[in-house]
Amino acid sequence: MTKLNLLGLLENHALFRNISPIDLGELQKEVVKIELEKGFMLFRKGDIAEATYIVVYGLLKLSIPSSQGNDKVLELIRAGQSFGEAMMFLDEPYPFYAEALENTLLLKIPRAALLQLLDRSPLLSRQMMAGLSYRLLGFIRNVERYSLQNATQRVIDYLLQTSAIQCTNEVRLELKKHLLASLLNLSPETLSRVLHQLMDEDLIRVSGSIIHIGSAEALKTYQHGGMPLH
Template sequence: MAGTKIKVEEFLNKLPLFNEIPPEELKQIAESVTESHVGKGDIIFRRGDPCVGFHIVIFGQVKLAFTSPDGNEKVVEIIGPGHSFGEALMFMEKPYIVAAQALADTLLLHVPKQAVFDELERDTKFARKMLAGLSRRLHGLISDVEAYSLSSGAQRVIGYLLKSDAQHDGDQMTLAVSKTVLASRLNLTPEHFSRILHDLAAKKLIAVDGRNITILDIEKLRSYEGR
């Protein structure tokens, strides 16, 4: 993908955050945007690095995570195509509090904070959209904390499976990331995550083949999640 070139202005125009900006202003923003191709496993930024804008994923996946003093990694979020990260710290003018690493070959756009600040001063609609995006991110993080605090490990795993496109008996899904990364995202150890998949398979609710999972009994999965 190293030779891939995109039309930045056209891509930005498709994103909800930018799609109502007048063409001449969108062009100005696009001219300040930089592209970066990041290989699988490469670090995009480290905790403590200065935040001078925010990133948008064009293709690929990015993991946001931090490492505890004892060396264990906690995955905070997994960012896919069309989604962004880094906005909150950009506004706070604080360094990154997590590290970002590419989980696959990834193409990123970096929107500098000055371009964002200039547009915020020009357009109240843009400001509202930016606030809405940050609010959704906060709501998602609060939902995660609630799930970790009130839901069992099995409920968290089932909840993740039920958010996929596999919604009927016989439907299949492929885990988008490794089981280790997904376990950390769900606040589980890899061993606990594997045990849960094994138990669900033993109950004939799912079938597991590597990263491929087949839903065998969607109704029992739903009732199990609600316990």
């Protein structure tokens, strides 16, 4: 594995910007690198929340397990994002599991080390509160989306957002279609019908896990004016 500049990664992460070099240097000593192969679990539901994690590269999904096998996907965590902060303050086990969808490298920041830094740095406390607030806002927007948008609008919203993240009109689906349906709060059958509808309208082309968007503007127009599919 290529040698990492841990201090540089911490300095450039939104959570630790403007933190003193001395404090970051001390924190760096406690950071642990974790490599996960695709399909491996970082933690399971019920495990003790003992750290905050930063994704250096790769992709993780956070999901609630189901005995029927239809796990509920809560969120995708991409490179540069952090997670696990909120659970540290609750002293509760994880209510979800984290699984690598690609080969993934993470930085594990132990709970005790981060809490000590929070005691010394009011600025870090404010930055962490801002991050948690942003995450909460994201969940509220998801609830709003599921409540107010029809199936077609949700799928188009996902395609446009993922296209923007990947900086291409050749969108690579990050999840298998049944997991993507779970993320969008749809049944797999409904997701398939929506994709076929968009193909019939010549708005997208599907080739395996790649979806080609002909025109983002045309897709946006259809999102707001196309016939809804429930």
